[in-house]
Amino acid sequence: xxxxxxxxxxxxxxxxxxxxxxxxxxxxxxxxxxxxxxxxxxxxxxxxxxxxxxxxxxxxxxxxxxxxxxxxxxxxxxxxxxxxxxxxxxxxxxxxxxxxxxxxxxxxxxxxxxxxxxxxxxxxxxxxxxxxxxxxxxxxxxxxxxxxxxxxxxxx
Numbered sequence: 211x212x213x214x215x216x217x218x219x220x221x222x223x224x225x226x227x228x229x230x231x232x233x234x235x236x237x238x239x240x241x242x243x244x245x246x247x248x249x250x251x252x253x254x255x256x257x258x259x260x261x262x263x264x265x266x267x268x269x270x271x272x273x274x275x276x277x278x279x280x281x282x283x284x285x286x287x288x289x290x291x292x293x294x295x296x297x298x299x300x301x302x303x304x305x306x307x308x309x310x311x312x313x314x315x316x317x318x319x320x321x322x323x324x325x326x327x328x329x330x331x332x333x334x335x336x337x338x339x340x341x342x343x344x345x346x347x348x349x350x351x352x353x354x355x356x357x358x359x360x361x362x363x364x365x366x
Contacts, residue, residue: 213283215239244277244312260304270353273312274335289359296355304350312337325359
């Protein structure tokens with residue numbers, strides 16, 4: 211049983227304080243997709259006046275994390291989700307606000323079952339980064355974050 215996405219939205223920024231540092235915001239969250247935005251802030255720009263790569267990475271990872279918490283938050287007494295690996299591709303120079311759209315990839319549907327079978331699951335979350343809207347929308351990057359559900363240690 212997943213968590214109510216509204217609960218994740220309401221608690222995420224206090225659980226992950228770095229997200230408030232960058233001013234990230236939720237545009238949409240359900241169990242299939244998370245959309246988060248990074249506002250255009252001159253303090254987080256790079257040498258060509260676009261958003262810094264680190265800020266865009268944090269946006270993408272945060273969107274993937276919110277999606278993971280929504281889907282597996284009900285298991286937090288048993289496991290802690292951790293990112294294992296990430297790969298990001300910068301496809302075009304981004305300018306202005308950036309939007310990240312995260313979707314669950316292969317393996318997420320069976321992750322809890324795999325964990326209960328004694329194996330630590332790994333599954334991907336795919337994220338698309340873009341700027342603009344409608345006809346002006348430009349895909350500027352793509353990221354994959356591989357997540358795991360690590361069993362919590364029990365006190366002996």
